[in-house]
Amino acid sequence: MNLLTVVLFLPLAGFLIALAMPRSNPQSSRVWALLVSLATFAASLSLLAWFDRGASGEQFAVDLPWIPAFDIHFFISANGVSFWLMLLSTLLTPICVLISWRSIQSRVKEFFAFLLLLEFGLIGVFLAQDLFLFYVFWEISLVPMYFLIGIWGHERRIYAAVKFFIYTFAGSVLMLAAIIYLYIRTQTFSYPAILDMLAGGRLTFAPPEQMLLFLAFFVAFAIKVPLFPVHTWLPDAHVEAPTAGSVMLASVMLKMGTYGILHFCLPLFPSAARACAPWIAVLAIIGIVYGALVAMVQPNMKKLVAYSSVSHLGFVVLGIFSFTQIGLDGAVYQMLNHGISTGALFVIVGLLYERRHSLEIADYGGVATVAPWLSTAFLITTLASIGLPLLNNFVGEFLVLQGTALANYKWTIFASIGVILSACYMLWLYQRVFYGEVNHEVAGHVPDLFSREWVAVVPLIVMMVWMGVYSQSFLPPVSKVNAQVLAQTQVNVPFRVQLRKPAALEALRAR
């Protein structure tokens, strides 16, 4: 037991107590959820004091037997990547509580209880080091999100909720088969132990075996990311979800997929991952360009942001499969950036919806005149999202493109189109919603930010600037972990693929 365990179980305890709270007093549920999520955030922040930024390995490990008959352990720890993702989850949960304060008026107690359960599942996914435990958290996080979309969503919420559940569930059953298979091969669920066996050469996979296992894991993660062409659940889920659901979904849940690829797929099945890299990169690039193009023509703000997520997450996948240090660092940084900036986009779109009760872009216009602060916040977020230098996404996108260029220059060219397109659709969105004639409906219904909303928006904007200006606060631990992941993809490779990296590097240097 250590502080990390406390961070993990606080939301669960909060959930259980929230269930027992009186239905007749919704305010108590709100306050309780806020307190618990803030306490969780504070606890996770205080972990920073003990967090060793120079270490590449796992920290704060807790390993307790859970089901001895099957050698299943409660085994959690954090490394330089999962630590930031955990902080992202704990930061966004109180923000989600704040923005749902007024907008959720029915079944308040259940809403906030589910939000805390979701936080528990998400943190667990990032911390679990036992494959069985990982699968448990992976599925647990599905249930509260299903209810959040289904109960508090918009018109087509049922369709979206069921689609969301079935897509993820169907993808993950094969991962379960692969996890069981790994267990049978290794007699353990402990992920570090399996990696040790791989490194020591005590565990090797025949090429077809490795490929199938890789695909079983990868499909589950790709659906979650979501990678083109299995992304179709995402726009539905985002559009129909309540604001807090969209924020958690976009900011944290999608990262479960990319984190899974980085943390499990690459070290476990390096040769298969390298063999598939060109195909996956092509899918990622299609996702980048396709997501951006579709975002451009959306009449619905939330759908636009949702498709922009498909595009942004394409960058992350591309960075991971560049198999370069820079690309991997960029991918992880982009995961965090997307969590902050897209989270903020959904927050502000949610605030607009609360005021005007519409998500259609056509129903807006001239918001900047009536609500200047809200517009400013949205502008900064927009600029961050399109990758303006000094704001966070620029760093991530730049690193990804640089890493990709080292791996394959053509990928960079196509991926860069996505950057340009993102500027088009985001700025066009901004122009149509915030500038122009003040729409009559807008004038009467869109007040500026309230103090509670200030509290929700400002931390995100601060993070955008901080991460854009001084990435050194965040990147070094990430690089350490990524260096180790890259080293792991070099060991024990029975059919090694010839890397193009060195040649490309020299060609660049020669120029």
Add this chain to the structure above:
Amino acid sequence: MPVSPMLDPADLIRFLPEILLTAVGTLIMVLDPLLNKRSSRLYGNLSLLALLAGIVAAIEAYHHPGPAFGGMLWIDGFATFFRVLVMVVGILTILPSFRFLTRQDAETSEFHALLLFSIAGQCIMVAANDLIIIFIGLEISSIASYILAGYLREDKRANEASLKYFLLGSFATAFFLYGVALIYGATGSINLSIVRLAQTGPDAPSPIFVGVAAAMMFVGLAFKVSAAPFQIWAPDVYQGAPTPVSAFLSAGPKAAAFAVFLRIFMTAFEPIGNDWQWLVWGAALLSMTIGNFAALLQQNIKRMLAYSSIAHAGYVLVALAARSELGTAAAMFYLAAYAFMNIGAFAVVSHLSGRGERYQTIDDFSGLGQKQPLTASMLSIFLLSLIGVPLTGGFFGKFYIFRAALESHLVWLAVLGLLNSAVASYYYLRILVMMYFREPSDAACAAEPLTPGLRAALILPALGTLFLGIFPNWVLDFAGRSSNLLR
């Protein structure tokens, strides 16, 4: 093994649960005309006591393991596990039936007596190590359940269910008996251990002979566990039978029949395992696929649960197809988890169905989450467990089964089974959708408040489901130790 004419007192201890249940069942039938009461509450309470005492007796018998009556019964961990399981199923059937019987104006003593007889039959089945005793247990259990299925005699559907169940059931039992006869002809014995030995000796019977007998018994037992392609009766019977009886049929007799299935095929027919494995393989895949895809189309909740129970029979057959001790243990664990979640789900259906079982469609669950949060949340736990979401018994059971299948290199069966479970999530989610995402329906508004019996009947299986999902170690341990059947 010669049957000794002298009765060993230890035999009586080993047979005590059956004696208890039969005695109380008979007592209830005698008391009824004497007391001439309208309410059946007394008989229900008496049955509950008998079942609790039976469980204690079964545990006591476990401490005296070994043969009874010259090897006709064999009390071991396996038998004890299933004896306790069917008696727990009995308790969970009786708890919600109090209110149900009052509402249908059908309070009689027979219901409880028949239930006890049926459970006694199942206890005999699971402890038997002799084909004739298995057959006797099977008949005691089945005949009582045929009557139970038609218990609401004014109801046409119940009559249809009962008749269909009876006709097809007798047909299946005949198959089973034919198999027993063939085995006796081939090996000269009906004792499972001797049948097994006879196949390895120098004058072993023709494997074809044994194979045909195994196939016959397979048909009989596949009918009893409602595995495809012998599942046709299940939806009609489950729909027509009174809901507590459907709950009982889907858990108790099924678990007992699976116990027999495991015991016969893992001991007597173990030498020809390579020949029956593909048969079970096919039946498993067919059951999962037919059950899950047909369930997608159902509007009636009881029919849907019937198809779902066919699919779950398929999952357990996967464990049997693994042909290992691990598979046996997995099947044991799964049947326990399944009993809890399915009985719980049926208890909610029986609570909601109202007088004359009017409300039986999935739409009738609309808005239950708002009207009766406790009922709805308990049903959610059962449904999530049926889907196989972690931290529920259903998930761990599936995990165990597919692990056993993969250990036995049944990769395709495991993959197809897991994909099947993803398909299944859709129809279980439909009920969740109705309960939480829709406005309340007449049925939800008309639902009575929970009685203490019903409350217990919902909370106990829910706790059981969660217990098996979060702390499965104890049951895992026991199942693992008891899966090495007597050979």
